[in-house]
Amino acid sequence: MAEAQNIPVGSTTAGQIAVAAESTVATRMSAPPSFDVADFPVPHGREEEWRFTPLERLRGLHDGTAVATGDGVKVGIDAPEGVVVETVGRDDHRLGRAVPADRVAAQAYSAFEKAGVVTVPKETVLTEPIRISVHGEGGVAYGHQIIELGAFAEAVVVIDHTGDAVLAANLDYILGDGAKLTVVSVQDWDDKAVHVGQHNALIGRDATFKSFVVTFGGDLVRLHPRVAYAGPGGEAELFGLYFTDAGQHQEHRLLVDHNAPHCKSNVAYKGALQGDGAHAVWIGDVLIEASAEGTDTYEMNRNLVLTDGARVDSVPNLEIETGEIVGAGHASATGRFDDEQLFYLMARGIPADEARRLVVRGFFAELVQQIRVADIQERLLARIDEELEASV
Amino acid sequence: MATLEIHDLHVTVEADNATKEILKGVDLTVKQGETHAIMGPNGSGKSTLAYSLAGHPKYTITGGTVTLDGEDVLGMSVDERARAGLFLAMQYPVEVPGVSVSNFLRTSATAIRGEAPKLRTWVKEVKEAMTRLNMDPAFAERNVNEGFSGGEKKRHEILQLELLKPKIAILDETDSGLDVDALRVVSEGVNRVRESGEVGTLLITHYTRILRYIKPDHVHVFSGGRIVESGGAELADKLENEGYEVYAKHDGVDTKGGASE
Numbered sequence: 001m002a003e004a005q006n007i008p009v010g011s012t013t014a015g016q017i018a019v020a021a022e023s024t025v026a027t028r029m030s031a032p033p034s035f036d037v038a039d040f041p042v043p044h045g046r047e048e049e050w051r052f053t054p055l056e057r058l059r060g061l062h063d064g065t066a067v068a069t070g071d072g073v074k075v076g077i078d079a080p081e082g083v084v085v086e087t088v089g090r091d092d093h094r095l096g097r098a099v100p101a102d103r104v105a106a107q108a109y110s111a112f113e114k115a116g117v118v119t120v121p122k123e124t125v126l127t128e129p130i131r132i133s134v135h136g137e138g139g140v141a142y143g144h145q146i147i148e149l150g151a152f153a154e155a156v157v158v159i160d161h162t163g164d165a166v167l168a169a170n171l172d173y174i175l176g177d178g179a180k181l182t183v184v185s186v187q188d189w190d191d192k193a194v195h196v197g198q199h200n201a202l203i204g205r206d207a208t209f210k211s212f213v214v215t216f217g218g219d220l221v222r223l224h225p226r227v228a229y230a231g232p233g234g235e236a237e238l239f240g241l242y243f244t245d246a247g248q249h250q251e252h253r254l255l256v257d258h259n260a261p262h263c264k265s266n267v268a269y270k271g272a273l274q275g276d277g278a279h280a281v282w283i284g285d286v287l288i289e290a291s292a293e294g295t296d297t298y299e300m301n302r303n304l305v306l307t308d309g310a311r312v313d314s315v316p317n318l319e320i321e322t323g324e325i326v327g328a329g330h331a332s333a334t335g336r337f338d339d340e341q342l343f344y345l346m347a348r349g350i351p352a353d354e355a356r357r358l359v360v361r362g363f364f365a366e367l368v369q370q371i372r373v374a375d376i377q378e379r380l381l382a383r384i385d386e387e388l389e390a391s392v
Numbered sequence: 393m394a395t396l397e398i399h400d401l402h403v404t405v406e407a408d409n410a411t412k413e414i415l416k417g418v419d420l421t422v423k424q425g426e427t428h429a430i431m432g433p434n435g436s437g438k439s440t441l442a443y444s445l446a447g448h449p450k451y452t453i454t455g456g457t458v459t460l461d462g463e464d465v466l467g468m469s470v471d472e473r474a475r476a477g478l479f480l481a482m483q484y485p486v487e488v489p490g491v492s493v494s495n496f497l498r499t500s501a502t503a504i505r506g507e508a509p510k511l512r513t514w515v516k517e518v519k520e521a522m523t524r525l526n527m528d529p530a531f532a533e534r535n536v537n538e539g540f541s542g543g544e545k546k547r548h549e550i551l552q553l554e555l556l557k558p559k560i561a562i563l564d565e566t567d568s569g570l571d572v573d574a575l576r577v578v579s580e581g582v583n584r585v586r587e588s589g590e591v592g593t594l595l596i597t598h599y600t601r602i603l604r605y606i607k608p609d610h611v612h613v614f615s616g617g618r619i620v621e622s623g624g625a626e627l628a629d630k631l632e633n634e635g636y637e638v639y640a641k642h643d644g645v646d647t648k649g650g651a652s653e
Contacts, residue, residue, distance in 0.1 A: 339449065340486045341487075343446075345488065346469070346470035347471075347473075347479075348474055349471050349556070351471050352469070358491050359491070362491040363489065
């Protein structure tokens with residue numbers, strides 16, 4: 001893997017495909033997963049999992065100095081009939097099914113006081129989305145939210161992050177056998193917000209998980225979506241969109257752990273960047289364990305750099321411990337805004353700002369179209385337009 | 393009557409850290425209803441003329457004037473030129489991923505006409521224009537030029553020409569890469585627009601073949617960055633028989649490949 005400093009804007013970091021790798025996803029982490037924050041040394045920035053992150057902007061989430069202020073975020077949950085919404089204490093038996101993978105995740109797990117649990121009982125099929133709003137009130141907060149679908153339940157969940165906060169929060173998505181869950185997590189924070197989170201999906205037998213991670217705002221957003229399978233036949237689609245502006249650090253680190261046979265995963269993240277110091281990081285780890293015969297996986301990251309001064313680090317990483325698979329592939333590409341496209345559109349009378357909007361909307365279109373929540377789709381397009389207008 | 397006047401146009405391009413003059417004093421007047429063919433060998437500057445008129449940022453205008461009905465074209469941005477009535481059918485149309493042909497055409501027509509066309513009549517208009525160009529209706533849902541064959545790209549350019557109805561149309565090697573059937577379809581499209589009598593056409597080509605379908609009023613031979621001879625349609629016949637060699641002696645340009653190929 002190349003050093004970050006050596007990666008010029010507009011280039012693509014070469015990915016790796018390791019077969020029976022000596023350096024596995026697990027060993028590249030500075031410490032094994034643990035619920036105890038003390039098991040993770042305070043990161044200094046040289047660790048593999050922290051080397052792209054500006055630690056000084058984490059506001060103390062990584063070294064124990066960020067103390068919850070009690071009024072950090074307000075969480076509101078709007079759920080259709082049939083959904084069970086609870087707030088539970090730390091001793092609830094449904095907690096602890098996914099292990100924190102780094103120091104901040106362990107800090108969040110150690111520090112939250114109450115956890116939210118949203119349950120869609122088995123065979124319940126929702127026609128309206130469950131909406132969770134997380135609004136930052138300017139303080140420091142640690143959180144934990146569980147979303148659990150019983151066997152054959154179907155639901156769409158929209159989690160909307162707005163306002164200003166320093167937040168470390170983990171999310172568990174637990175899918176029963178044959179369940180279908182679509183989650184849209186929108187990070188539409190104010191400019192100063194810091195948000196670090198581990199999103200754990202545990203996918204039951206023949207269950208389908210579809211996730212959209214949409215990041216626009218914040219000073220620093222670092223999300224860690226992880227997928228593991230509880231049985232064969234599971235499917236995961238992980239989609240992401242980000243629009244990284246001047247000075248923003250937006251980092252998405254994915255891990256799909258193919259730990260069960262005959263499961264599928266498809267990862268597609270796309271980002272646009274503009275302005276000085278805009279920094280997007282995408283890490284796509286896919287691990288195909290020896291037991292995961294019949295795996296079919298593909299991961300892709302594309303970045304569109306709209307101005308000078310922005311930086312992308314994109315690292316796909318595929319580790320294969322069995323040859324008995326259907327398919328495994330990855331792709332990463334980072335390109336500049338194409339002036340020839342702009343010329344072509346303008347030569348048809350379309351003004352420059354509208355031409356840019358068409359091209360960027362076009363870049364994101366294939367992902368936006370997949371989000372079948374109408375108001376979110378519209379808001380997304382409107383936010384893309386806003387971001388572009390801000391740059392003119 | 394719309395008139396494009398090019399006077400003593402000089403254009404340079406930056407290549408390998410050097411400035412190279414490509415156009416060395418082009419004079420040409422194209423009036424609405426007229427068709428001018430510009431013919432010349434590779435590297436003579438024909439495409440530079442086309443792209444300079446459209447305003448491509450790669451080219452620097454170092455001298456001369458271009459006016460459309462007296463308005464200074466060179467002072468306009470690329471989109472302003474298009475809205476003023478200039479159209480460039482490109483030799484290599486650009487792919488625009490994620491933007492459908494139908495969205496692109498409507499956005500473009502809205503910009504050119506100054507208001508969004510009424511949906512119902514617009515859909516019909518596009519459909520009819522596509523049918524005339526033997527284009528499958530499913531074409532409208534594809535992304536602009538993405539995965540198009542050479543012939544599809546050129547038909548798509550002429551579709552835009554028909555829908556946008558410019559005052560002056562510059563067709564940059566629209567015939568290149570087309571088989572005879574596609575050339576006929578594309579030429580018929582151009583002729584339909586010409587028959588309206590409302591467009592002045594600047595047909596840039598390397599070969600005489602397309603002139604069998606699109607009859608020019610004037611033929612200009614382009615060599616060494618300027619027009620070296622002008623005449624009527626009979627000049628094309630001369631090029632067909634004699635090639636470009638006679639014009640290129642003192643310019644040192646690539647004259648391989650005659651006009652009749």
